[in-house]
Amino acid sequence: MDTAQTLDGKDQATGLRHLFGHAAAPVHVLHCPARPALSLPLAQGLGKDLAERGHTVMWVDEIGLTDRESWPLPCKVKFDLSKSLQNHVALDQGVTPLSSALWYGLSLHTARIAHPTPVLAERLLSSGIRFDSVIVSGGADQTQSLPHYASTLHYTVITECDAPALQQTMGWMQLAQAQCPAASWSVVLVGSKTRLANGTKWIEQTASAHLDKAVKLLGSVDAKLMSAPLSSAWTSTPDLTDLLMHHLLIG
Numbered sequence: 316m317d318t319a320q321t322l323d324g325k326d327q328a329t330g331l332r333h334l335f336g337h338a339a340a341p342v343h344v345l346h347c348p349a350r351p352a353l354s355l356p357l358a359q360g361l362g363k364d365l366a367e368r369g370h371t372v373m374w375v376d377e378i379g380l381t382d383r384e385s386w387p388l389p390c391k392v393k394f395d396l397s398k399s400l401q402n403h404v405a406l407d408q409g410v411t412p413l414s415s416a417l418w419y420g421l422s423l424h425t426a427r428i429a430h431p432t433p434v435l436a437e438r439l440l441s442s443g444i445r446f447d448s449v450i451v452s453g454g455a456d457q458t459q460s461l462p463h464y465a466s467t468l469h470y471t472v473i474t475e476c477d478a479p480a481l482q483q484t485m486g487w488m489q490l491a492q493a494q495c496p497a498a499s500w501s502v503v504l505v506g507s508k509t510r511l512a513n514g515t516k517w518i519e520q521t522a523s524a525h526l527d528k529a530v531k532l533l534g535s536v537d538a539k540l541m542s543a544p545l546s547s548a549w550t551s552t553p554d555l556t557d558l559l560m561h562h563l564l565i566g
Contacts, residue, residue: 339439341449341565343449343468346452346473347473348480352382354473360549362374365417365563372447373418373435376388394409395423396410399420400435406439426459431462435464436466458491461495465495471503473502475541476511477510489526500526500529501562502530504534533562
């Protein structure tokens with residue numbers, strides 16, 4: 316493999332980027348506590364769109380086989396990303412290029428790492444490739460993996476507006492914040508117009524009491540999203556996905 320495309324390699328461009336102070340890529344966690352698989356087509360689509368627009372993206376996939384709803388892995392995987400984070404294998408063995416600008420890492424065992432590791436964002440910073448964004452498809456209810464990705468994280472949660480879903484989502488947000496501080500909090504609400512208003516009010520009031528940062532409402536989608544096939548779940552929300560695509564470049 317050419318050193319310019321090798322994650323553990325160095326090249327002249329890398330030296331120039333360090334000389335001019337290139338910063339680590341922002342790490343965004345997309346998570347739907349009630350239906351974790353919803354983040355799979357969203358992350359994959361957003362990563363592909365960003366790559367087509369000239370940005371380099373790392374997609375970290377935490378969704379286990381039992382929660383994927385038959386959504387396939389995008390490629391064959393040699394090693395779980397946790398192996399690279401613990402330096403058991405080189406970084407370019409724990410991630411796979413889906414294209415020249417979109418890389419993929421399956422991260423099913425990172426939550427089991429019991430000791431501090433050099434965070435993924437810093438590893439990518441010294442990899443020889445300039446990454447513009449890292450997208451994490453958050454796994455079901457797990458938060459122990461989060462400190463291994465960056466020192467602070469941008470969290471975006473997708474939640475229905477009924478009371479049980481909001482309570483479940485806020486519980487996950489509190490657990491995530493306890494594991495890794497938030498650089499920002501964003502929410503996508505799912506439900507009817509009446510419930511959206513109630514959900515927005517509840518999130519704003521509860522977040523101010525339990526989270527360190529205010530929550531930004533990125534947008535809303537129809538309640539059908541929670542039961543839609545994954546292949547078409549996000550196809551009817553082009554304005555929202557375009558907004559999310561730009562949001563993923565925030566650092």
